[in-house]
Amino acid sequence: MLRDRHRTRRRSSDETREETNGEHLLVDDANKYKKFRTRTLSTVWMIGGFIFILYLGHLFIWGMIVVIQILMAKELFALAARAQREKQLPGFRLLNWHFFFTAMVYVYGRFLSKQLVNSISSDRILTQLFSGYIKYHMLICYSMYIIGFVWFILTLRKRSYHYQFGQFAWTHMILFVVFTQSAFTVANIFEGIIWFLLPASLIVINDIAAYICGFFFGRTPLIKLSPKKTWEGFIGASIVTVVSASLLANLMGRSLWLTCPRKDLSIGPLYCDPGPLFKPKTYELPSWFPFREVNILPVQSHALVYGLFASVIAPFGGFFASGFKRAFRIKDFGDSIPGHGGITDRMDCQMVMAVFSYIYYQSFIAPLNVTVDEMMDQILRTLSVEQQMELYRELGKVLL
């Protein structure tokens, strides 16, 4: 009985809230259009800025990812913080950023050092410095973490234990989510911009296609979490996304700027042998076709898998985010982008996709690219000269 009454009360309060929202929109119609204009305008700015950054190159895309990370962390830290509580805990927010910085060093430190070693191989002292850093990377990060850990314990205040432990757990969750995806994204970028751009575009395409298909054909509700999503939108968007994936891969696969890997931190033009994935194969078509022949890149078959994942699994990232927002009764994660809500709201599916892209790339595409150069590099880095001699003799034996 009691629980039933509780339920009814809650439901009615939800209804009231929706009603007031509805009224608000009706009364303030000018405001609605203003909001739409703001949203469109910031979308145009975002896409324009994004294309400009793509043109500038790998290093700048990385910079963009870092900025997004900082904004996301800021939004999410603020979500769980209680201003009242924090007043009694001076410097407690700083601890969050200490852990953020530690995660930053952990995720990017080794990668950055490797790229730097490749960039400045002429300077012996700096090369040795960064090689040395790579060796002790884990130890340095662990020490930084331990400093934060001890700091946390020493600043525990008697009546705030529950709040502080909650914040500690929340910070770790945020950093885990924010950094897992962006570490993978940055790794993708330097393997060739296409491995970052293709999946990221597919998410955007799937989002828009789902909206349009749902708008015109939507009838059957898909999932309770997002009442506006329909099966028709979901399936229509899947078809559009998979087709776009193949076409986009064909287009992007022809640009050296997008397909060549970047092994250092240089920013100039990029030349490389595009590799077998990007060599077009010509197929002749039956005579009744408008075109005589078609050029297919092998990378297009991988693109189909990306398209399928972007349209079938990645939307669950969005469902997760909207479930989370309902659970904690918030509308948006923040207000970083005018008209869009927080930057976290735009990143939900991108995160799921970025991890997938990285793992797919590492499992199926990277093994095609293991080079003799990399192995030589490793040998010269880790073995002493005597060991190198021994290896040379042993390898000779095996090969003969």
Add this chain to the structure above:
Amino acid sequence: MLRDRHRTRRRSSDETREETNGEHLLVDDANKYKKFRTRTLSTVWMIGGFIFILYLGHLFIWGMIVVIQILMAKELFALAARAQREKQLPGFRLLNWHFFFTAMVYVYGRFLSKQLVNSISSDRILTQLFSGYIKYHMLICYSMYIIGFVWFILTLRKRSYHYQFGQFAWTHMILFVVFTQSAFTVANIFEGIIWFLLPASLIVINDIAAYICGFFFGRTPLIKLSPKKTWEGFIGASIVTVVSASLLANLMGRSLWLTCPRKDLSIGPLYCDPGPLFKPKTYELPSWFPFREVNILPVQSHALVYGLFASVIAPFGGFFASGFKRAFRIKDFGDSIPGHGGITDRMDCQMVMAVFSYIYYQSFIAPLNVTVDEMMDQILRTLSVEQQMELYRELGKVLL
């Protein structure tokens, strides 16, 4: 005013609780001794069992770690679960174990496969099977994780969002803590039992020494979180632990069973060249000393660092655990060990130590052991025959 009153009320309720506890102990004195006997008995059983498992070898120690992990996860899962809630969510607990199993495959799958490849190198088909697994390890784990992720979203129930998201976050935190440390522990074990046994013993020694030193000399309280701990106990234990570390390393360093690495899953006796860290150097002592000379192993200097960490930093793991217990108003994490509380209560400092040991080992000790064999192995595994030929020629050029 209001806050002050609230404070007073809380303090008085704490006092009441302590009083009733005190009364309880005074009245039920027989019970107190019974508890002490239980605790001593289970300590003896634990230590005996532990030594027996050490004697059995690497594979069995690993098994022990896995059992501890399962017990810890069980305790911690139960801590946050609400029976009332779970009744309305059939199968929700199973999801926790799905994530547990995924973490298990992620952490041990690759390691186990490598060891198996080394164990059964005579069987070509199985070797290829496990090598294939290693290649797709990440993809398999990611797929398992995505299944859990989608499963979670599809089982979200309208009035339980908040509870379910809380559980989801909690599960991730638990798995992260439990698996980080045990993955590192298992890696340590196969590098040589000493790298697991020495740090683990130092934690136990430090615990006991802090208790004894505190009992006899304790006056100055150390930290508010654990009112029974004193500066005298802390400093005394540090001295005892650092000295024990050096002595124990000298003792353990002479046993091949403890120092040799194990590269496969065999369980028989172990022979190896002990390596420079374990070769005793003889130093003569001044004539007025009772001994004429002393044998020092180089590993003892590393042991000093372990001792210092075990006595200065690792105790913060314990402070963290007691802070956590206060924050959530629980006495113990569980009741797996009669008289001791939960197994998690015994593992708090061990976890901090295990991660440190692994990182210290990898940073300072492993580089001494990179072998030509391992490099050969990698070359034969990843390069094609033509690439091996090219590498051979390039290496020849560099060496000449």
